[in-house]
Amino acid sequence: MNNKIELIVNGILENVSVVRVCIAAFLAKQNITIDELSDIKTAVSEAVTNSIEHGYVETKGNVNVIAKIANVDNMVFLVVEVKDNGIGIQDVGLATTPAYTSKPELEHAGMGFTIMETFMDEVVIDSTIGQGTKITMTKRLRTVKE
Amino acid sequence: MKYKYIDIENKLLIELNEEIDIDTCTTLRSVVDGYILKYNPRECELDMEKVNFMDSSGIGFIAGRYNLAKMLGCDLVIKKPNASIRKLLEMSSISKNIKVV
Structure with a gap:
């Protein structure tokens, strides 16, 4: 069965956990393992953290999260979209380099994109400077049983 | 978070019981650093048994505490992380330096 939720949260750090909890609740009826759920929560947490921490540097704004369960060719997919209207990513190649962080002074590990790419099957980055x-x-x- | 200092062993035990993300690690960072600086222990143990979620902010948090501890000649030990946290630690380079039990 297909399903969808859309969340609009203020881009403030305490909402990272709010989004995580909502995603977990959305997935509660899906037959997935605790490990899979944990991986998804971590990936979503990374994406939302990036939007707030790196997207909204001087401006404030919302983070828009859409999660969809879609059934395609007898396979069930989860699609999570995390969108901000922040500054955009200058250099996507650099930003996705493992251990690269634009803010080393803040003890960031620089692993956000690496984690998203490892824990999810596909990650697409669509970024426009200033937008x-x-x-x-x-x-x-999972695969739907016939 | 709870803490205990064992004087006779010069050991600091910190029990974390919150989800560790960018929001919570700001507070954790200053509190844990405060205890490390106060007691200057030989060993600092971060007990993660009750932590059910951690993302890359937690890696940064652990790496930062490792650096402080190392500077003060203190060993940092991560105790009982769950499978997901263990996986994250292994993905990062800090697992090479930090003892995980």
Whole structure:
């Protein structure tokens, strides 16, 4: 069965956990393992953290999260879209380099994108300078039994 | 978060019981650093048994405490992380330096 939720949260750090909890609740009826759920929560947490921490540097704004369960060719997919209207990513190649961080003084590990790419099956980054960034992450949850 | 200092062993035990993300690690960072600086222990143990979520902010948090501890000649030990946290630690380079039990 297909399903969808859309969340609009203020881009403040305490909402990272709010989004995580909502995603977990959205997935509660899906037949997935605790490990899979944990991976998804971590990936979503990274994307939302990036939007707030790096997208909204001088401006404030919302983070828009859409999560969809879609059934395609007898396979169930989760698609999570995390979108901000922040500054955008200057150099996507650099930003996705493992251990690279634009803010080393803040003890960031620089692993956000690496984690998203490892824990989800596909990560698409769509970023425009001055307009914002949209991260679309897809994970195959299971095959539907005939 | 709870803490206990064992004087006779010069050991600081910190029990974390919150989800560790960018929001919570700001407070955790200053509190844990405060205790490390106060007691200057030989060993500092971060007990993560009750932590059910951590993302890359937690990696940064642990790496930062490792650096402080190392500077003060203190060993940092991560105790009982769950499978997901263990996986994150292994993905990062800090697992090479920090003892995980």
